[in-house]
Amino acid sequence: MAKKFVIGMLVSNHFGVLTRVSAMFSRRGFNIDSLTVGVTELPEYSRMTVTMTGDNYARDQIIKQLQKIEDVKEIKELKHAQSVMRELIILKVAATSENRKDILETANVFKAKIIDFSPDSICIEITGECSKLDAFIELMKPYGIIEMCRTGTVAMDRGITSLKDEI
């Protein structure tokens, strides 16, 4: 049965590592929902978060195949209950004098930030778990979403542990 999985990775901070990882997904026919990458507090490592939908076979294979990539230093499935997961969206929505108040109110309920305010549009920044963001997007659709970008999920375990402990 297809489920959503989140995988956290520490990888070498080299050029080409992102290609190695993403090429493996396409080569082996795995579909991923999102992939994020950024440097960490240790300049030699980058951290990646991959979210994917698949069955247990796909999850196990993806982890094992990622482990085989020389530049992948540590890898772990991050379980929902034991992790914090966040994603950020910037969303530009069409606004008129009639509906502007409603939009602002909705944004307020979702603890979203207004980062640009123009006569015909509002630009909103919102952070949270995927499901919350999806709900917010649904609510914005009727007003007319002009454009939006999502960062993809970043995630880490709760508590004192760290992926780099394992290296």
Added chain:
Amino acid sequence: MEYNGAKILVETLIEQGTEVVFGYPGGQVLNIYDELYLNADRIRHVLSAHEQGAAHAADGYARATGKTGVVIATSGPGATNLVTGIANAFLDSVPMVAITGNVSCNLIGRDSFQEVDIVGITMPVTKHNFIVKDVRDLADTVREAFRIAKSGRPGPVLVDIPKDVQVNTAEYIKKPPVQPDAKKAPDAAQIERAVQMIAAAKRPYIYFGGGVITCDAGDEIMALSQKIDAPVGCSMMGLSAIPNDFASFLGMVGMHGHYCATRAKAEADLIIAVGVRFSDRATGDKSKYAKDAKIIHIDIDNAEIDKNIPSTLGINCDAKIALQMMLEQLNPLKHDEWQQEVRRLKQYEHDNAAKCLGKLTPYRIIDCVGALTQADTPIVTDVGQHQMWVAQHYPFKTARSFISSCGLGTMGFGMGAAIGASIATGKRAVLFTGDGSFGMNLNELATAVSQKVPLVILILNNGVLGMVRQWQTMFYNKHYSNTTLDRKTDFPALAKAFGAVGLSADDETSLKEALKQAFATDGTVLIDCKIDDDERVLPMIPPGGAIDDLILK
């Protein structure tokens, strides 16, 4: 000492134990070739006719010895010509280091003359690859390439070296050869469970692959078979790991495997799979594969466990260590009823063997060659029907004596690989090839002659692309689309034109005569053997089929 990059590369190759490199010079490796010239007494360079041949030679060299094969090519077309050879080594887990030149760093990304992104191109077919942009990193990168190529499940590693990195200088300090990563030992509890499963089994079957050759565990496989009274079969990659005349050995399994080996595996209640990856050519329809059997899968590559066939117990470790631990804990077992059934299958196979056609039959050719070879003669094949006949029928006795392109199925592999295997072992090699496969890289005859390689080439010449034709016969209504070659190639004359000896045979008498001459000749001899174009490889499990679909004759 302060050396330029080219000298650092050559010194590092020598330091890592490289005695022979295969390759082809070009614009962006001129500096490397200058160093090879200056160090010709310390490292031998074998010039091929085409970079693909050099890559296959490095592959054959590695398969024959277990040492890491090294190949060098220039940028652009030189590098792309290596790709098939690298992919071939990747699919069969062969340790190889491929060195390519590239345009200088300041020209990279500008579509310069003979520039390709070979690191990008080879990413999916290497264990890892590097581009070195600073000469100070060169020696350690090459060392790392050797470490990766040999560690765990071996494979090819490519190091791309731009021209300016070959020219720039850095400090070089000699270091000892890198050691591969420590062999992974199994989890003791898993071994214990495996022992329990084996003790409980009534019809155990040992199925092994190329991993057993890599970790040199042929003796342990035979010891296990004797101790637990189990028959043994192997994948094509496993061939030669144990002698064919080992009493419980049933031969290769799979699409063209031995009937008994494949059937017994299907009837087993426990399959002990060692260093094998359950390739589709070995399993057929996975949904019907070994339905009634429990599977213990031992492999050094964790990703192979449960990838193609789900296992009951997966043990990710070095197979030799696992087998030794199991042997210590196992009590001797007897399975008379099971062995009786296996003997019955063997007899059935014997009684129902397909009849060969024509005056000169593939099996008889192999028999005649086998009568003249030594136990450790490298037996190399190309890809196609002849490859299957050799895999089925040649009496292998020594590990690493069978050299064949199993995973990628590369027609044209044989000439390069045979040259590499002969140079690696210092022995006369035998190449079985077909007129189709031979046609792909016959330019390497030039290499065999110039390098004075003792090599006997047997072309099983049926005038057709036999394996494809066989499928067309069986599954495509005899529509022989582009498989009837209708060529007029005179192979013995061709061999002579290259400076080799060319002979031909159309019956057993002329073959024996030709072989006698070939094995007495110091150098490369080609024998053109005429066989029937309707000769088929049997048994056969049709593509996507299962054991019950097996065609015996």
